[in-house]
Amino acid sequence: MALRLSAAVPLAMRRLPAAVRGVHDAAHGFHEAEIRDQLLRFPGGSIDVRKEEEGGIAVVTVNNPGRMNAFTGSMMVDLHDAVQQLERWPEGKGLLLHGANSTFCSGSDLNAVRALESSQDGLKMCMYMQNTLTRLMRLPLISVALVEGKALGGGAELTTACDFRLMVPGSQIRFVHRHMGLVPGWGGAARLVRLVGYRHALRLLSGAEAAGPQEALALGLADALLEPVSSPSSSTPDDDGGDGGAALRAALSWLEPRVAGAPEVVRAAKKVALSGAELPLEEALRAERDVFGTLWGAPANRRALARGAKHK
Numbered sequence: 131m132a133l134r135l136s137a138a139v140p141l142a143m144r145r146l147p148a149a150v151r152g153v154h155d156a157a158h159g160f161h162e163a164e165i166r167d168q169l170l171r172f173p174g175g176s177i178d179v180r181k182e183e184e185g186g187i188a189v190v191t192v193n194n195p196g197r198m199n200a201f202t203g204s205m206m207v208d209l210h211d212a213v214q215q216l217e218r219w220p221e222g223k224g225l226l227l228h229g230a231n232s233t234f235c236s237g238s239d240l241n242a243v244r245a246l247e248s249s250q251d252g253l254k255m256c257m258y259m260q261n262t263l264t265r266l267m268r269l270p271l272i273s274v275a276l277v278e279g280k281a282l283g284g285g286a287e288l289t290t291a292c293d294f295r296l297m298v299p300g301s302q303i304r305f306v307h308r309h310m311g312l313v314p315g316w317g318g319a320a321r322l323v324r325l326v327g328y329r330h331a332l333r334l335l336s337g338a339e340a341a342g343p344q345e346a347l348a349l350g351l352a353d354a355l356l357e358p359v360s361s362p363s364s365s366t367p368d369d370d371g372g373d374g375g376a377a378l379r380a381a382l383s384w385l386e387p388r389v390a391g392a393p394e395v396v397r398a399a400k401k402v403a404l405s406g407a408e409l410p411l412e413e414a415l416r417a418e419r420d421v422f423g424t425l426w427g428a429p430a431n432r433r434a435l436a437r438g439a440k441h442k
């Protein structure tokens with residue numbers, strides 16, 4: 131996808147595909163290796179990636195259940211590496227992001243927040259996460275955040291970096307930053323405004339109000355309320371056959387039909403939608419033309435014509 135290039139963008143960056151370009155670079159005083167080393171001093175938890183090669187869906191788990199899946203420094207690095215891995219997965223079509231033990235994520239690990247107390251350190255962490263979540267948002271995969279339990283603070287921000295949010299009964303998305311004397315810093319405010327509009331975003335941010343499934347659906351913050359059904363053999367709601375839980379299966383069922391078919395077509399749909407969202411109209415039209423040109427007369431198009439596809 132072509133993005134506007136300003137004179138301030140260094141030449142080396144211009145050669146990078148736009149999808150893997152973050153927002154901040156050395157020109158903005160951001161040195162990734164330096165902050166990466168600093169973040170690795172706060173270990174704990176993990177970001178787990180399981181690629182389902184056949185269906186082209188990656189399941190990414192925020193895994194720090196002892197701290198309600200709060201993001202330690204090493205998990206921020208893990209997430210960066212997971213996104214980088216998914217950028218290099220040409221067969222990939224979908225991404226399902228969820229939290230371990232049926233809760234989404236309680237934001238930054240408050241122990242790391244306390245240790246990174248200088249505003250310089252806070253800014254570096256903020257730029258690192260903005261870069262990572264921008265790259266997550268720009269992955270050529272249809273992405274879904276499955277919200278079980280609570281998505282708080284940075285956890286709420288993380289949900290907004292996905293294309294869709296699916297919620298289960300009793301779950302909530304809550305930008306609690308105000309109660310921490312903060313505002314979002316992982317790009318969550320900018321993305322929230324684009325999702326729900328200025329007034330609703332300001333209300334959620336200034337009031338630190340919890341959005342449950344019904345409100346989130348009404349606002350357009352959530353896309354569906356899942357009613358997961360445990361299989362009869364389940365001993366707990368989260369143990370229904372060893373495949374990660376009823377909610378995860380329900381979310382996969384929601385995603386699968388949306389990523390059915392040839393990877394190049396699914397990825398193209400994401401690219402043109404993202405161009406439309408991110409670029410001025412004329413550039414978006416040119417980007418759409420370029421993507422269209424890669425599909426017209428290509429195998430998936432020829433196969434559809436040959437079988438005389440009807441759309442009843």
Ligand SMILES: CCCC(=O)SCCNC(=O)CCNC(=O)[C@H](O)C(C)(C)COP(=O)(O)OP(=O)(O)OC[C@H]1O[C@@H](n2cnc3c(N)ncnc32)[C@H](O)[C@@H]1OP(=O)(O)O
Pocket residue numbers: 196197198200201236237238239240241243280282283284285306307310312313314315316
């Ligand atoms: C730019 C990013 C900005 C940010 O993300 S700032 C961080 C915003 N998040 C928060 O402030 C969340 C604070 N935590 C809470 O409100 C509650 O712990 C929460 C998530 C509602 C869960 O409540 P409960 O179900 O009653 O469970 P609990 O409080 O006993 O928590 C279980 C264990 O998890 C820990 N925990 C939860 N959230 C954490 C966090 N963000 N960082 C570090 N540790 C966290 C909590 O301390 C507790 O640990 P322990 O069992 O006491 O050792």
